[in-house]
Amino acid sequence: MKIQSSNQGDIQVLELSGELDYHSSPELREKLTELTAKQAPKILVNLGGVDYMDSSGIATFVEAFQKAKRYQGRLILAALTSTVRGVFEIAKLDSIFEITATVAEAVECLGAKT
Amino acid sequence: MLDGINVTLPRGKITVIMGGSGCGKTTLLRHLIALHQPTSGEILVDGKNIVGLKEKDMNEVRRKFGMLFQGSALFNSMTVGENVAVPLKEHTDLSPEIIRIIVRVKLELVGLTGFEDFMPHQISGGMKKRVALARAIALDPKIVFYDEPGAGLDPITASMIDRLILDLSKKLNITSVVVSHEMKSAFRIADKIIILHKGKVLQVGTADEIKNSKDSYVQQFIHGESEGVIPFKQTSEAYLKGLLST
Amino acid sequence: MKEFAGNIGQGLLFVLAGVARLWELGAAVAGYTISAFFKKKVIPREVLFRQMVLIGIDSTAIVSLVGASVGTVLALQAAYSLKTFGAIMYTGSLVCVAMARELGPLIASIVISGRIGARMAAEIGTMMVQEEVDALTTMGINPIRYLVVPRVLALALMLPCLAVIVDVMGMIGGWAIGTTGLGINSSLYIAKSIDALVLKDIYTGLLKSFIFSILIALVSCHQGLSVSGGADAVGKATTQAVVISIVLIIVVDCLATAVIYYALPT
Numbered sequence: 001m002k003i004q005s006s007n008q009g010d011i012q013v014l015e016l017s018g019e020l021d022y023h024s025s026p027e028l029r030e031k032l033t034e035l036t037a038k039q040a041p042k043i044l045v046n047l048g049g050v051d052y053m054d055s056s057g058i059a060t061f062v063e064a065f066q067k068a069k070r071y072q073g074r075l076i077l078a079a080l081t082s083t084v085r086g087v088f089e090i091a092k093l094d095s096i097f098e099i100t101a102t103v104a105e106a107v108e109c110l111g112a113k114t
Numbered sequence: 115m116l117d118g119i120n121v122t123l124p125r126g127k128i129t130v131i132m133g134g135s136g137c138g139k140t141t142l143l144r145h146l147i148a149l150h151q152p153t154s155g156e157i158l159v160d161g162k163n164i165v166g167l168k169e170k171d172m173n174e175v176r177r178k179f180g181m182l183f184q185g186s187a188l189f190n191s192m193t194v195g196e197n198v199a200v201p202l203k204e205h206t207d208l209s210p211e212i213i214r215i216i217v218r219v220k221l222e223l224v225g226l227t228g229f230e231d232f233m234p235h236q237i238s239g240g241m242k243k244r245v246a247l248a249r250a251i252a253l254d255p256k257i258v259f260y261d262e263p264g265a266g267l268d269p270i271t272a273s274m275i276d277r278l279i280l281d282l283s284k285k286l287n288i289t290s291v292v293v294s295h296e297m298k299s300a301f302r303i304a305d306k307i308i309i310l311h312k313g314k315v316l317q318v319g320t321a322d323e324i325k326n327s328k329d330s331y332v333q334q335f336i337h338g339e340s341e342g343v344i345p346f347k348q349t350s351e352a353y354l355k356g357l358l359s360t
Numbered sequence: 361m362k363e364f365a366g367n368i369g370q371g372l373l374f375v376l377a378g379v380a381r382l383w384e385l386g387a388a389v390a391g392y393t394i395s396a397f398f399k400k401k402v403i404p405r406e407v408l409f410r411q412m413v414l415i416g417i418d419s420t421a422i423v424s425l426v427g428a429s430v431g432t433v434l435a436l437q438a439a440y441s442l443k444t445f446g447a448i449m450y451t452g453s454l455v456c457v458a459m460a461r462e463l464g465p466l467i468a469s470i471v472i473s474g475r476i477g478a479r480m481a482a483e484i485g486t487m488m489v490q491e492e493v494d495a496l497t498t499m500g501i502n503p504i505r506y507l508v509v510p511r512v513l514a515l516a517l518m519l520p521c522l523a524v525i526v527d528v529m530g531m532i533g534g535w536a537i538g539t540t541g542l543g544i545n546s547s548l549y550i551a552k553s554i555d556a557l558v559l560k561d562i563y564t565g566l567l568k569s570f571i572f573s574i575l576i577a578l579v580s581c582h583q584g585l586s587v588s589g590g591a592d593a594v595g596k597a598t599t600q601a602v603v604i605s606i607v608l609i610i611v612v613d614c615l616a617t618a619v620i621y622y623a624l625p626t
Contacts, residue, residue: 022206022253029212054254056208059215086285091219147498173500187495191410191483201499204401204506 001050003031011042011110017049020057020084029060036067042110043068046103048079053087065097074098078106115141116152116313123306128283128290130300133310134335139293140184142310143261146291147181148172159257177205180250180258184265186242188234188249194221195230198249205253220248224278240271247275251282257289258282264299272296276303297336301325309335385508385582386574392509403513404506411514415476419522423471427526430467431455431533439542448542452549453556455534460561464527465520465569466613469576472519473605477580480511481601484584485594493585503585512577519573520566527565564620571612576605 001018012035020028035043043064047053061077068075076098080088088094100106116138123129131139144150146157148164156163164175188197198217202208208216221227224244234242243263250258260279264272276299282288294300300307301321309316309324309332317324317332327333334342396402438454484507487493493503531553538544583601587593 022202022208025212026207026209029209055216055219055252056206056212058219059208059212062215062219063211083287090223090281090285092222093219149494149497169502173502176498176500179498181495181498183491183495185491187491189487189492189495190490196406200501204404204499204501 001027003028005031008044008107011044011107012040013044013046015046015049018051020047020050020053022054022056025054025056025060028057029063032060032064033067036064036071036073039071039073040068041073043073043075044103044106044110045075045077046079046106047077047081047084048103050084051081053084055087055091058087058091058093061097062093074110076100076106076110078103116145119155119310119313119315121308121315121318123289123291125289126283126287127305128279128292128303129306129308130292130294130304131308131310132293132295132297132300132335133316134295137310138313139295139310140261143259143291143293147176147179147259177253178256180253180255182243182247182250182258182260182263184261186234186239186246188242188246190234192234193230194226194232194234194237194245197234197245198252201249201252216252217248220252221245223251224248225274240267243267244271244275247278254286255288257291260290260292260294262294263292264294264296272299273302279303297338381586382578382582385504385585386578388504389509389512389578392505393513396509402505403509407506408510408514411511412518414479415472415514416518416521419472419475419518420525422475423468423522423526424529426467426471427459427464427529428533428536430463430526431459431530432537434458434463434530435534435537435542439538449544449548449552450556451538451542451544452534452553455538456531456553456557457561459527459530459534460557460565462565462613462617463530465523465565465572466609467530468519468523468526468569469572469609470606472515472522472573473576473580473609474602476515477576477601477605478598480577480580481583482594482598484508484581485587485597488585488587489590489594508577508581508585511581512574515573515577516570519576520569523565523569527562560624564624568613568616571616572609575608575612579605579608 001016001020001024004015004017006013006015014028014031014035016028018024032043045061050057061075065075078100079102080099085094085099088097088099098106098109100109119142131142133139141150145152148157148167152165155165157165159175159178162175164172167175188194189200192200195214195217198220199213202213202216206213217230218227221229224247226241226244226248229237229241229245234245237245243266247263258279263275263279267275279290279292280303283290290303292300292303301324304321306318307321307324308318311331317327317329319327324332324336327336330342392402435451435455438451439448442448442450442454484493487507493507496503496506535546535549535553538549539546580601583597583604587597
C-alpha cells in the first residue's frame with residue numbers, strides 16, 4: 001500500500017492506494033496518529049485507490065476518528081470503492097463516519113480556506 | 115465413509131451441504147479444512163491441492179479460512195473478547211488498541227456489543243455460537259465454513275445467523291460452506307445445494323432444482339416425512355434374527 | 361508360557377511406544393522453545409503467565425504445609441535412630457541434607473503432579489473433547505506451541521522455586537520440633553545444619569526438580585492430547601497423568617541419585 005500526504009489549504013490530505021489490510025494498516029495508523037497528535041483540524045482520506053480493506057483498516061479509522069473528535073477535529077473519508085463501502089456498511093459504521101462520494105465534495109464539505 | 119465425492123464450491127457463493135444424520139456431512143467438512151486427510155483424492159483451494167501439505171504451508175492456507183464449530187469450541191479459560199482476539203494476536207502485529215476495536219466491531223456484527231468481559235460459561239448457547247462466529251471472521255477470511263450454524267438455536271437467532279451469512283457473502287464476497295440439515299434455512303440462503311446420502315453425492319443443484327427434484331429420497335428429506343423410500347417401520351432382518359434366534 | 365511371553369512383549373512394546381510419543385512431544389516443545397529466541401510470538405505470553413501464577417503462587421500454601429510436615433516427621437524419625445548413638449544433635453544436619461538433596465524436589469514434584477499435572481491433563485483433555493484444539497488447528501495455531509509449550513515452561517520455571525520452598529519449610533519444621541520437642545539447643549541445631557549443607561546439595565536438588573517438572577508437564581499434556589471421546593476419557597487421562605508422572609518421577613529420581621552419588625563425589 002502507498003500513502004501520499006499533502007496539504008490543500010488547511011486540509012491535511014492522505015491519499016491511499018493498494019490494499020489496506022493488517023500488513024499495511026500499522027503504517028496508516030502511524031500517519032494518522034501523527035496528524036491527530038498535532039491536532040490537525042481537518043483530515044481528508046482519499047480511498048479512491050483502495051480496492052481492498054479489512055477490519056484492521058476500519059479499526060484504524062475508528063481510532064483516528066475517536067482521537068479527532070476529542071479535539072473537535074474532522075475526519076472525512078472520500079471516494080470509497082464499493083467493496084470498501086461494503087466493509088463499512090457491514091460493520092454498521094457508514095453512518096458514523098463522514099463519507100463523501102468524491103474528493104471535491106469532501107473538500108467542499110470541509111470548507112477549505114485557500 | 116466418504117466415497118467418490120466430486121464437488122465444486124463456487125467462489126463468493128453460499129453452498130449448503132445437506133443430508134441426514136451420519137451421512138458424512140461433518141466428515142466432508144473436516145476434510146475440507148484439513149482436520150482429516152483423505153486416503154485418496156485431491157482438495158483444491160484456489161487451484162492448489164491441500165492434501166499432504168506441510169504444516170507451515172497448510173497454516174498459510176488456513177489463514178484464508180474461518181470455521182464455526184457445531185459446539186462453538188470457545189476457549190473456556192478466556193473471556194469473550196479474548197476469544198475473538200486470539201487469531202488477531204497470533205497472526206498479526208496489530209497493536210492492542212486496534213485489536214480491541216476490531217473485537218468490538220466483530221461482536222457488534224453478531225449482536226453482542228458489551229459482552230467482551232463475560233466468560234463463555236456465563237452466556238447462553240446461542241450467544242456462544244455468535245461469539246464463535248465473531249471469532250471465525252476475526253481475520254476477515256475468504257472462506258467461512260459453518261458446521262450446523264442453526265443447531266440448538268431459537269428460530270429468531272437462527273435466522274439472524276442466516277442473515278449474517280448472507281450479508282458476509284454478498285457484501286464481502288466471502289465464500290460460504292454451510293453444513294446443515296435444516297431445509298428452511300438452506301432454501302433461504304443457498305446458491306447451491308449438495309445433498310449427501312450414505313457418503314455419496316445424491317444431488318447437486320440450486321434451491322429450486324432441489325425443491326423440484328424427482329428423487330424420492332430428496333423429496334422425503336425436504337418435506338421431513340417419516341414415511342417414504344426410507345420407511346420408519348423398517349424391520350431389519352438382523353433385528354428379527356437377533357430376537358428370534360435366542 | 362508362550363502367552364505369558366507374548367503378554368510381556370506386548371507390554372514392553374506399549375511402554376516403548378509411549379516413551380517414543382513422549383520423546384516426540386518433548387522434541388517438538390524443545391524445538392519451539394529454541395525458536396522462541398529467534399522469532400517473535402512463538403510462546404503465547406498470557407497463557408504462560410496464567411500458568412505460572414496457577415502453579416507458583418496458588419500452590420505455595422499447600423507445598424509449604426506438606427514441606428513443614430515432612431521436615432517435622434523426618435526430624436522425629438532421625439532423632440529416634442540417632443539417640444541410640446547419642447548423636448541427637450546431628451538431627452539438624454540430617455534433616456537439612458535430606459530435604460535439600462532429596463525430599464524437597466521429590467515432595468514438591470509429587471504434590472504438583474497431583475495438583476497441576478491432573479489439571480493440565482483434564483484441561484487439555486476437555487479442550488480436545490469440545491473441539492477447542494481443532495479450533496486452534498483450523499486457526500493455523502499449532503496446539504503444541506499454544507498449549508503445551510507454555511505449560512512445560514511455566515512448570516520448569518516454577519517447580520524448582522517450589523522445591524526451594526519445601527526445602528526451607530522442611531528445615532524450619534525440623535528446627536521447630538528439634539528445639540521444642542527434642543530439646544536440642546537452637547544455635548547448635550542451626551550451626552550443625554549449616555556445617556552439613558554444601559552447595560552441591562542444593563544445586564543437585566534444583567536440577568532434579570527441573571527434570572521432574574519437564575516429566576510432569578510432558579506426561580500430563582500428552583495424556584490430555586490423547587483424549588478422544590467424552591467425559592470418561594478425560595477422567596482416565598487425568599488418572600493416568602498422575603500415576604505415570606509419579607512412577608516416572610520416582611524411577612528417574614532413583615537413577616539421578618545414583619548418578620549423582622557415583623559421578624559427582626564430594
